[in-house]
Amino acid sequence: MGFRFFLSPPQMSGNEQQYVQEAFESNYIAPLGAFVNTLEENVKSYTASPNALALNSGTSALHLALRVSGIGQGDFVLASSFTFIGSIDAILYQGAIPIFIDSDLESWNLSPKLLIRALESLPKKPKALIVTHLYGQCAKIAEIAEICAQYGILLIEDAAESLGAFYDKKHSGTFGEFGILSFNGNKIITTSGGGMLLGKNQEKTEKARYYSTQARENLPFYEHLDYGYNYRLSNICAAIGVGQLEQIEVKVSKRRKIFEWYQETLHKEVESQTLEFMPEIPNSRGNRWLTTLRFLSPKVNPLALVELLAKAGIESRPLWKPMHLQPLFRDSISCVDGTSQKLFESGICLPSGGALEKCDIDEIASLIQKFLKNR
Ligand SMILES: Cc1ncc(COP(=O)(O)O)c(C=O)c1O
Structure with missing residues (x-):
């Protein structure tokens, strides 16, 4: 596509x-x-x-x-x-x-x-x-x-x-x-x-x-x-x-900037506890390779959002499906408490490529907001 x-x-x-x-x-x-x-x-x-x-x-x-x-x-x-x-x-x-x-x-x-x-x-x-x-x-x-x-x-x-x-x-x-x-x-x-x-x-x-x-x-x-x-x-x-x-630090800065743009545009949704972004643990710097978020209400279906964004020409993806839930590993041993399953069922990855501009992020974020309002 x-x-x-x-x-x-x-x-x-x-x-x-x-x-x-x-x-x-x-x-x-x-x-x-x-x-x-x-x-x-x-x-x-x-x-x-x-x-x-x-x-x-x-x-x-x-x-x-x-x-x-x-x-x-x-x-x-x-x-x-x-x-x-x-x-x-x-x-x-x-x-x-x-x-x-x-x-x-x-x-x-x-x-x-x-x-x-x-x-x-x-x-x-x-x-x-x-x-x-x-x-x-x-x-x-x-x-x-x-x-x-x-x-x-x-x-x-x-x-x-x-x-x-x-x-x-x-x-x-x-x-x-x-x-x-x-x-x-x-x-x-x-x-x-x-x-x-x-x-x-x-x-x-x-x-x-x-x-x-x-x-x-x-x-x-x-x-x-x-x-x-x-x-x-x-x-x-x-x-x-x-x-x-040679450009790695420029690339990390830009990905982190893109993350900040998403954060700024969706700050109301964060404050109202509608969604949360992937955290950065204290004392660390992530590269924000992909901006990812999860919806805090179980009523929001991230797959429906992925579909809606695709119709607007925007690629997004659910968070990784955990390995212990993969049919291939049906019989494997695991030590789990439901966290990654919850993340998989509630989260998505958003466009994060280094060429994106603030206006692109605003457009994507406004579609997310519209999706949340129309639920
Ligand atoms: C978390 C993780 N592990 C391993 C790999 C495997 O890397 P490669 O595709 O270069 O084999 C990837 C990327 O594709 C990945 O995202």
Whole structure:
């Protein structure tokens, strides 16, 4: 469908085309090349992650994080239930068993309280936790990291949506043993498709690099002691990423501005407790990748609003359907209290792309107001 306003379209904004041209001129089209190294170095310096590995997707990065951590058949892996399936797929690739933890209303992200409850009650000790910083807003990551350390659980952060977000001045994705970023088409920066593994430990990150290039031994001929994957990012995609990353702070500021415009326009609805926006936990800065809100009256049907906005050429989307409610995970173990289900049933994501202007937000917000009046 040809929307006038998309949720989060790519926004080229600087030197991307020039860098792609340079990659063409060097003929390092693929597989690797100078821009892949530059993107890794630039992500390291922006996030202060000691190690980084550019990959073809965020999903691949999660897969490698689990593989190098020795997580395999039958292992329990805890995960946010309120997330996108890309956060969970890798657990299944490894034959491990996902166990879903619900959110809390203070962060909309993983509840530390329910995490402890799960750890105290599971029949077997989980090996890892994958916590998502949803919609670019930080989970209670310091508290979660402390719990993981206390219980001896490996922490992996799904920061696919949250590049540029930080808690206590430390970037999302750099608290755990591993963090992952996504650069797919709708993310705050895109390489058209791609991702990054952030690693605390150099040896483990290098092991992931080895697996990402078909587990080739460093020999003049092809020798394999193990199996790997074809997961590296192409030099062309990395060239786009280098250009995009130069603009990250501009992009975060604009997304935060868009959020503020929605907040200003819908302030009466917030004051009358008709709706609330996704919170930003104290001591954090989210990137407001997507502006999301939920309606506080159970009588408001967000799907009807999604339909109404679509008729006006505006793309919106319900909040993620929690993993523990997915038919695929019908028989899974979960530790939930109804929070993410409530969020899913009452919330939507609004257009948040960096090219939007104040008048666009006013138009979208006024349609929301009209929808609420006509209920
Ligand atoms: C929360 C979350 N996790 C994981 C992914 C997977 O990233 P990718 O699409 O780059 O594989 C995405 C994005 O698509 C995501 O939003």
